[in-house]
Amino acid sequence: MERNVISKGKTVEQAVDRALALLGAKKEEVSIEVIDSENRGFLGLNSKPAVVKVSLLATSIPQPTTFVPPVDIHGEMIPASLDGRVIGMTELTGSTANSSTSTLTELAAGLPEHAPSKNIQEEGKIWVAEGRICINIPAGGSLPIIDAFKSEDVVINGRTLLAGQSAAVSGEDSIEVKLDSETKDAIWQLDIAKDGMTATLKIEPGYCIVNYLVDTEPDTRLMLRVAQKKIPAAIDPEVIYQQLTDLNIIFGIDQSVIEVACRADKAGSFVIASGRAPIHGHDGMFELKTNDTARKVQPKLRENGTIDYRETREFPSILEGEMIGTIIPAYPGTDGIDIYGNRVQAPAVHDIQIVPGKDVMLSEDKLSAIALKSGMPSPNKQGRLIKLSIIPKLMHNGDVDLATGNIHFQGDVEISGAVQDTMQVEAEGNIRVRGNVNMAQITAGNSLIVHANILSSKVVVGQLQLFHGQVAPMLMYLREQTELLKKAVRQVSGASAFKLNDMNQTGLAPLFQVLFQGRFKWMMEQLQRLMTLEEQYQSTLKEEWTRYFNEIRTGFMHKESSHFRTAEDLEGFIRRTNYLYTMAVTPTLERNFARLHYIQSSTVRCGGDIIVEKGTYNAHLHCEGRLEAIGALRGGTYYAAEGMILQEGGSPGTGSTRLHVDAKGKIKAGKILAGTTIQVGERIYQFAEDAEHVIAQLDENNQLVWKGRE
Amino acid sequence: MFSYRLELTGEEIVVYCEGDIDIDAGDTFEEELEPELAKAAVVILNLESVQFVDSSGIGLLIKLVQNLQEQERQVWIEKTQPEVMEVFELLQLDEILGKSIFR
Numbered sequence: 001m002e003r004n005v006i007s008k009g010k011t012v013e014q015a016v017d018r019a020l021a022l023l024g025a026k027k028e029e030v031s032i033e034v035i036d037s038e039n040r041g042f043l044g045l046n047s048k049p050a051v052v053k054v055s056l057l058a059t060s061i062p063q064p065t066t067f068v069p070p071v072d073i074h075g076e077m078i079p080a081s082l083d084g085r086v087i088g089m090t091e092l093t094g095s096t097a098n099s100s101t102s103t104l105t106e107l108a109a110g111l112p113e114h115a116p117s118k119n120i121q122e123e124g125k126i127w128v129a130e131g132r133i134c135i136n137i138p139a140g141g142s143l144p145i146i147d148a149f150k151s152e153d154v155v156i157n158g159r160t161l162l163a164g165q166s167a168a169v170s171g172e173d174s175i176e177v178k179l180d181s182e183t184k185d186a187i188w189q190l191d192i193a194k195d196g197m198t199a200t201l202k203i204e205p206g207y208c209i210v211n212y213l214v215d216t217e218p219d220t221r222l223m224l225r226v227a228q229k230k231i232p233a234a235i236d237p238e239v240i241y242q243q244l245t246d247l248n249i250i251f252g253i254d255q256s257v258i259e260v261a262c263r264a265d266k267a268g269s270f271v272i273a274s275g276r277a278p279i280h281g282h283d284g285m286f287e288l289k290t291n292d293t294a295r296k297v298q299p300k301l302r303e304n305g306t307i308d309y310r311e312t313r314e315f316p317s318i319l320e321g322e323m324i325g326t327i328i329p330a331y332p333g334t335d336g337i338d339i340y341g342n343r344v345q346a347p348a349v350h351d352i353q354i355v356p357g358k359d360v361m362l363s364e365d366k367l368s369a370i371a372l373k374s375g376m377p378s379p380n381k382q383g384r385l386i387k388l389s390i391i392p393k394l395m396h397n398g399d400v401d402l403a404t405g406n407i408h409f410q411g412d413v414e415i416s417g418a419v420q421d422t423m424q425v426e427a428e429g430n431i432r433v434r435g436n437v438n439m440a441q442i443t444a445g446n447s448l449i450v451h452a453n454i455l456s457s458k459v460v461v462g463q464l465q466l467f468h469g470q471v472a473p474m475l476m477y478l479r480e481q482t483e484l485l486k487k488a489v490r491q492v493s494g495a496s497a498f499k500l501n502d503m504n505q506t507g508l509a510p511l512f513q514v515l516f517q518g519r520f521k522w523m524m525e526q527l528q529r530l531m532t533l534e535e536q537y538q539s540t541l542k543e544e545w546t547r548y549f550n551e552i553r554t555g556f557m558h559k560e561s562s563h564f565r566t567a568e569d570l571e572g573f574i575r576r577t578n579y580l581y582t583m584a585v586t587p588t589l590e591r592n593f594a595r596l597h598y599i600q601s602s603t604v605r606c607g608g609d610i611i612v613e614k615g616t617y618n619a620h621l622h623c624e625g626r627l628e629a630i631g632a633l634r635g636g637t638y639y640a641a642e643g644m645i646l647q648e649g650g651s652p653g654t655g656s657t658r659l660h661v662d663a664k665g666k667i668k669a670g671k672i673l674a675g676t677t678i679q680v681g682e683r684i685y686q687f688a689e690d691a692e693h694v695i696a697q698l699d700e701n702n703q704l705v706w707k708g709r710e
Numbered sequence: 711m712f713s714y715r716l717e718l719t720g721e722e723i724v725v726y727c728e729g730d731i732d733i734d735a736g737d738t739f740e741e742e743l744e745p746e747l748a749k750a751a752v753v754i755l756n757l758e759s760v761q762f763v764d765s766s767g768i769g770l771l772i773k774l775v776q777n778l779q780e781q782e783r784q785v786w787i788e789k790t791q792p793e794v795m796e797v798f799e800l801l802q803l804d805e806i807l808g809k810s811i812f813r
Binding site for chain 2 (some may be wrong): 440488491492494495497502505513515517519
């Protein structure tokens with residue numbers, strides 16, 4: 001197959017070069033036939049261009065159809081296609097063609113005698129290839145037509161076409177198509193974290209929207225079509241580095257992130273510099289080293305998936321002369337560094353100190369504590385001090401009954417037998433009962449273990465924690481209300497028509513009486529509830545609480561007089577309220593618990609957790625911690641603030657069973673029998689059918705949801 | 711010093727209060743004024759000449775009005791001085807005695 005081009009030029013050499021460029025071939029790959037040498041004419045008159053025919057040698061023909069490289073219109077090149085057609089090409093823009101349409105036509109008409117072609121096309125064609133307008137007019141062919149697609153977008157030889165206008169064009173014409181492009185610069189911003197630990201680059205990338213002509217097939221008429229493409233514009237990383245330098249950021253700069261960020265094609269945030277955070281140390285700690293190895297045993301996981309706490313819930317005890325525990329010194333942290341290269345100090349750590357209490361002696365280095373008597377170590381953490389004392393233990397052999405009398409002891413009590421009818425056992429520390437508790441009353445300041453049954457009895461465990469659990473929300477409310485009360489007193493006292501004389505006689509009492517009827521309607525009720533609570537826990541409460549409750553009585557409760565005389569007096573009361581509130585919500589070192597075996601027709605109240613080893617029947621259990629029941633809870637009410645886990649709940653035909661946890665708690669039960677009511681927070685649900693593997697809790701909409709099988 | 715003057719028109723009695731309603735007005739309020747109002751179905755307390763109040767006095771006023779209201783009698787407080795009204799408003803007397811008490 002042969003491909004050839006007929007080319008014109010001022011000289012033969014120029015004509016050949018152009019033909020080679022058009023064919024994309026080298027001189028060695030073609031044969032050249034000079035059709036007409038140039039004739040410069042006389043003084044430029046009658047000058048004629050050189051005309052050559054350049055043919056590709058058969059072996060080096062690449063693709064017969066690819067012959068549309070850009071050609072300068074001044075080249076007046078006339079490439080020939082396979083069949084010898086003469087093609088005139090025009091560049092898209094920027095050309096200043098001198099030759100008019102008629103000269104091109106003349107030229108085309110004058111050519112055929114030289115052209116070897118036999119099939120001459122009558123029509124000129126126009127098309128777009130690779131974004132450029134191409135024109136092919138065969139010798140003697142008609143001129144193709146271009147249509148303006150929008151007013152003033154097409155300019156031919158400096159003359160614009162209006163929308164809907166058309167023009168006949170030749171290869172010699174300058175056709176200019178105006179194509180808009182839109183450029184948006186990238187927007188970026190460097191944010192430095194307040195702590196100086198990170199620098200974040202926020203980028204909205206820039207872009208360039210380019211309009212280009214859509215390629216078409218050759219035709220006698222060309223309707224231009226325009227398409228768009230978006231080219232992202234990258235940010236020069238140097239400007240980012242400059243900004244970092246200007247801001248004195250020197251540490252932790254991540255060059256690879258900057259590279260990625262600068263080339264991002266979507267908006268985003270990039271952390272381009274980050275400091276090294278300090279590593280926290282830890283404060284000094286006190287560690288009990290008692291012989292209660294059982295306590296250190298990891299809780300066992302039972303086959304049904306629940307945890308066996310029994311082995312972990314034991315009382316610590318210690319013998320005379322034994323070491324109670326040691327101090328683990330504070331361990332300082334490691335400083336970090338911010339992006340400015342400054343040192344960031346690790347939080348300070350504090351050592352802890354033992355304050356020896358009753359029956360406790362310190363070692364010479366003051367790091368260990370030794371028991372002077374047998375008993376239970378009682379560490380009490382207050383700030384950076386550990387108050388440590390030994391609580392004595394009372395061993396009672398046999399039953400507690402009418403013959404032995406009640407037991408009241410300021411320490412731990414262990415009873416090897418039973419606690420019989422109507423007897424009371426009260427201890428400030430822990431109580432252990434190896435026998436039954438029958439129609440009796442048990443009050444343990446700390447924790448309680450009962451190895452046998454509890455029948456028709458009343459049990460209170462960890463009273464102080466119970467009290468704290470109940471009093472804390474009341475104090476919080478009181479603190480808020482008193483704060484408002486103080487403001488109200490100030491406001492009224494400032495009113496010009498308000499006389500303060502009577503305050504000297506009565507204090508703020510009359511004013512309170514008015515306010516309690518109006519804006520502070522609920523405060524009186526709350527104060528009365530606090531009084532009831534005090535009555536309930538009177539025996540457990542220490543002096544600071546008693547003093548506080550007396551202050552409430554003389555300050556608010558008497559109608560005739562109050563020891564509060566000014567708003568400032570209330571300020572002092574608010575401080576004391578806050579102090580006690582803090583005490584009530586501070587978790588104790590050792591959480592109280594009641595580990596019980598079987599409970600029937602009894603009431604148990606516990607400040608910490610309750611563990612039921614066998615089961616209950618018609619019992620009333622209340623605890624501020626968690627309730628775990630290995631057996632079945634049959635009939636009665638069960639409240640556990642933090643949640644409960646039980647094997648089975650409900651009673652077939654023996655009255656209702658009610659399980660109740662706080663809003664944040666969960667009820668997990670192996671089985672729940674029909675008729676059982678569960679309550680989570682304020683939401684209540686009663687099971688109509690038996691259900692297995694129940695997990696009940698509140699969802700994010702505060703609705704009670706439960707999973708399980710009915 | 712607190713004093714008052716009564717003006718009876720049919721079943722309506724107007725109490726023209728004068729002086730301060732304060733802790734010293736206690737006896738006058740409880741022992742003299744309250745019994746005198748026993749007959750009237752409508753009681754109007756005119757406070758135009760009251761310039762000062764204290765918390766005890768407001769307590770007395772509340773008690774008096776509440777007692778009368780319990781006996782299902784219509785009570786109004788009128789012509790209160792703006793300074794005194796400010797105190798009443800701070801203490802939300804309209805909440806305690808009913809919104810329509812002041813006129």
